Amino acid sequence: DWDILTGDLHWSDQIEPLFGFEPGQFGATYEAFLDCVHPEDRQPVIDAVNASVERGAEYEIEHRIVWPDGTVRWVMETGDVVRDESGKPVRMLGIVQDVTIRKAAAEALHESEDMFRTVAEQSPNMVFVNLKGRVVYANRMCEETMGYTREEFYAPGFDFLQLVVPEHRDLIKTSFAAHMSGQDVAPYEYSLLTKSSKRIDVIIASKLIRYQGEPAILGTVTDITNRKRVERAVRASQRFLQSTVDSLSDNIAILDEQGTILAVNRSWRRFGEENGLAWADSGLGRNYLAVADSATGELNCLAQQAAAGIRAVIAAESEQFALEYPCHSPGEKRWAVMRVTRFELAGSVRVVTMHEDITERKLAEEDRARLAAIVQSSEDAIIGKDLDGTILSWNDGAERIYGYPATEAVGLPISMLLPPDRPEEIAQILDKIKSGVRVDQFETVRVTKDGRQIPVSLNISPILDEAGQVVGASTIARDITASKLAEQALRQATEEAKAAKEEEEARRLEAERGRSIAESLGDVLKFLNSNRTLKEVLDYIATQAGELLGTRAAGIYTLEKETGTWSVQATRGLLVIYVAGARIPVGQSALQQAITSRQPVAVSDLAASLESGEEQPPSADRRAAAVSWARIYRALLAVPIVVQDQV
Numbered sequence: 328d329w330d331i332l333t334g335d336l337h338w339s340d341q342i343e344p345l346f347g348f349e350p351g352q353f354g355a356t357y358e359a360f361l362d363c364v365h366p367e368d369r370q371p372v373i374d375a376v377n378a379s380v381e382r383g384a385e386y387e388i389e390h391r392i393v394w395p396d397g398t399v400r401w402v403m404e405t406g407d408v409v410r411d412e413s414g415k416p417v418r419m420l421g422i423v424q425d426v427t428i429r430k431a432a433a434e435a436l437h438e439s440e441d442m443f444r445t446v447a448e449q450s451p452n453m454v455f456v457n458l459k460g461r462v463v464y465a466n467r468m469c470e471e472t473m474g475y476t477r478e479e480f481y482a483p484g485f486d487f488l489q490l491v492v493p494e495h496r497d498l499i500k501t502s503f504a505a506h507m508s509g510q511d512v513a514p515y516e517y518s519l520l521t522k523s524s525k526r527i528d529v530i531i532a533s534k535l536i537r538y539q540g541e542p543a544i545l546g547t548v549t550d551i552t553n554r555k556r557v558e559r560a561v562r563a564s565q566r567f568l569q570s571t572v573d574s575l576s577d578n579i580a581i582l583d584e585q586g587t588i589l590a591v592n593r594s595w596r597r598f599g600e601e602n603g604l605a606w607a608d609s610g611l612g613r614n615y616l617a618v619a620d621s622a623t624g625e626l627n628c629l630a631q632q633a634a635a636g637i638r639a640v641i642a643a644e645s646e647q648f649a650l651e652y653p654c655h656s657p658g659e660k661r662w663a664v665m666r667v668t669r670f671e672l673a674g675s676v677r678v679v680t681m682h683e684d685i686t687e688r689k690l691a692e693e694d695r696a697r698l699a700a701i702v703q704s705s706e707d708a709i710i711g712k713d714l715d716g717t718i719l720s721w722n723d724g725a726e727r728i729y730g731y732p733a734t735e736a737v738g739l740p741i742s743m744l745l746p747p748d749r750p751e752e753i754a755q756i757l758d759k760i761k762s763g764v765r766v767d768q769f770e771t772v773r774v775t776k777d778g779r780q781i782p783v784s785l786n787i788s789p790i791l792d793e794a795g796q797v798v799g800a801s802t803i804a805r806d807i808t809a810s811k812l813a814e815q816a817l818r819q820a821t822e823e824a825k826a827a828k829e830e831e832e833a834r835r836l837e838a839e840r841g842r843s844i845a846e847s848l849g850d851v852l853k854f855l856n857s858n859r860t861l862k863e864v865l866d867y868i869a870t871q872a873g874e875l876l877g878t879r880a881a882g883i884y885t886l887e888k889e890t891g892t893w894s895v896q897a898t899r900g901l902l903v904i905y906v907a908g909a910r911i912p913v914g915q916s917a918l919q920q921a922i923t924s925r926q927p928v929a930v931s932d933l934a935a936s937l938e939s940g941e942e943q944p945p946s947a948d949r950r951a952a953a954v955s956w957a958r959i960y961r962a963l964l965a966v967p968i969v970v971q972d973q974v
Contacts, residue, residue, distance in 0.1 A: 328418065329420075331408075331416050331418060334356055334358070337355065347392075347394025361373070365392060367391070372388060372390050380408050380416045380419065386404070386408075386419075386421065387403070387404070389401060389404075389426060390404075400427045405422050406419050406422070448466050452468060453466065453472055453546075456538055458538055461481075462480040462481060463481065472527070473522060474521045488500075489520070490519050490520060492519065492520055495517040495518055498517055502515065502531075506535045509535070516530045519548075529549060529552075530548070532546070532549075533547070572592040577681045577684075578591075578592070579592040579595055579681050580610065582678040583677060586616030586637065586641070588612065591609050595682075598682075619637075620634055629652045633652075637678060637680065640668070640669045641669065641676055648665075649667070650664065651685065661684065662685050662686050662688075663682050664683050666681045705803075707805045708725035708727075708783075708802070708804040708806075709722045709804075710722075711801050712800055713800075714760070714800070715740075716741045718736050718737050718740070720733075720737065721737050728804065745774065757800065759787075764789075766785060770785075784805045785803070786802070788800065850871065866898070867897075868883065869898055870899045872966075878964070879900055880899060880960060881898070881900065883896040884896065893915065916942060917929075921966065922967055926967070927966045927967070928964075929963070932962065933956070933960060934961070937957055
């Protein structure tokens with residue numbers, strides 16, 4: 328109770344201890360009160376008192392006081408001014424409360440909030456506080472990552488769930504409901520949508536807290552988009568690696584530095600299944616070296632070699648190791664090669680063991696060995712050469728036929744066997760070979776070392792590489808001297824027999840022709856001595872001439888000197904159209920020549936005679952008739968008939 332007019336100040340007994348005084352120790356004046364106020368707060372107190380006294384302002388203030396022993400405390404003061412009838416202030420009544428503990432708590436809370444905000448603002452993660460579904464705090468990373476300003480986050484109508492992808496919203500609701508029921512929720516992953524609709528993967532750690540006296544959820548969200556992308560890439564890479572390894576036909580296992588099997592491929596698993604391997608796990612987790620060390624029987628030696636080679640690679644004593652070994656089954660022969668290589672992964676040693684089936688190669692090697700023996704023992708010359716004609720291989724048969732030993736022939740051009748008159752033959756053969764064309768049973772001549780020329784039969788095939796490209800030629804040459812001599816003797820005997828037979832047949836035909844002519848002349852003489860007309864005699868002669876010569880048609884013609892035309896006197900087998908009117912479409916030049924030379928004249932091909940111009944019909948219609956005649960009568964023989972020196 329402060330008397331404004333006198334300055335006296337009366338405290339209750341409870342106030343003195345609040346200011347650190349013993350009972351009765353306080354000076355009981357307004358000035359004594361001000362002396363207790365903290366120097367930094369004294370003027371604000373004076374101003375508040377004056378405002379209340381002079382202007383009637385409400386007096387309520389918190390300020391510090393200093394006890395006599397120097398202790399600083401906080402008090403809260405409230406007061407009312409009492410005025411007289413004229414409104415003049417006469418007294419001021421007030422209440423004092425010690426609020427030191429509350430101020431300390433508020434100060435601690437304020438410091439805690441400041442520290443939280445400082446930490447949250449410096450955090451590389453998104454930090455938020457959600458109160459009843461509303462964002463009441465979002466740090467700087469929330470703005471930068473999500474693209475919203477804090478004002479947008481704090482807006483009353485902002486829906487927190489719009490930040491979450493639709494398929495994860497139920498997860499968030501369930502998590503928040505669990506928090507509000509007092510349950511702890513382990514960190515979990517979900518996806519957010521930024522303001523620009525970009526999807527980001529995150530992991531959240533959340534906790535139930537009290538905010539402004541109410542339960543709220545504090546969340547720390549870490550952007551794991553890059554990590555998830557890397558994880559997806561790693562998984563894709565692992566799948567690709569496993570798929571790549573699985574696509575290989577070799578049996579592959581990856582071991583660690585102790586020899587433990589870490590991974591295997593599909594071929595490894597299939598091989599185990601097909602060969603009765605009783606490992607359901609395909610050996611994963613088992614020690615490869617221990618298995619090799621425990622091998623017994625026939626496999627013991629090979630297993631020891633394999634284990635020693637793997638250990639040498641693991642210890643970097645060898646860069647790689649390879650071991651060929653048989654792995655025959657009861658039904659077939661099989662071989663494989665084990666190859667071991669080393670690599671480091673994240674500072675750890677890893678070893679790849681690859682078992683490749685080389686059965687085909689081993690069988691091919693056996694076949695090649697057998698073929699080499701066959702080639703070497705063949706009586707034929709078998710020569711290999713490249714596309715330039717250089718000799719690459721030369722068997723014993725080649726030495727026997729050509730006289731050159733392999734030590735001399737290999738490396739020389741195959742053209743050394745060519746005779747001088749066949750300089751282009753090798754090039755022509757190689758051109759065919761380069762095109763992939765075989766040369767079969769080509770007979771030619773080759774020159775031996777001693778200069779002899781011998782007939783040979785060649786079979787030449789292209790030599791292909793693994794890609795199917797022609798890289799050389801293989802020649803099988805057979806000396807056919809004996810067969811050629813036999814052929815020549817047979818041909819000569821055949822020709823002599825044929826000539827004798829033809830000569831005998833000619834004599835027989837000549838004799839038969841002589842008899843026929845004699846008989847025909849006899850018949851003609853008989854016919855001439857009979858009482859026949861000239862026409863009948865001539866027709867008979869034409870008929871006999873045609874039969875004697877075996878021709879299709881015959882005729883007897885006379886030349887009218889006055890008109891220069893031919894008249895038909897007798898015919899056999901001539902078409903009526905050519906007889907009527909005594910027209911002769913073709914052959915007139917032959918008839919004329921026979922009369923002039925008084926010798927037989929033959930035209931072996933009437934059509935060719937027309938084409939060559941030897942026959943010249945006088946008009947187009949005569950030419951058409953001549954062509955028609957030539958299609959029927961292919962050849963012509965003109966024989967002069969001389970009677971009393973007249974044709």
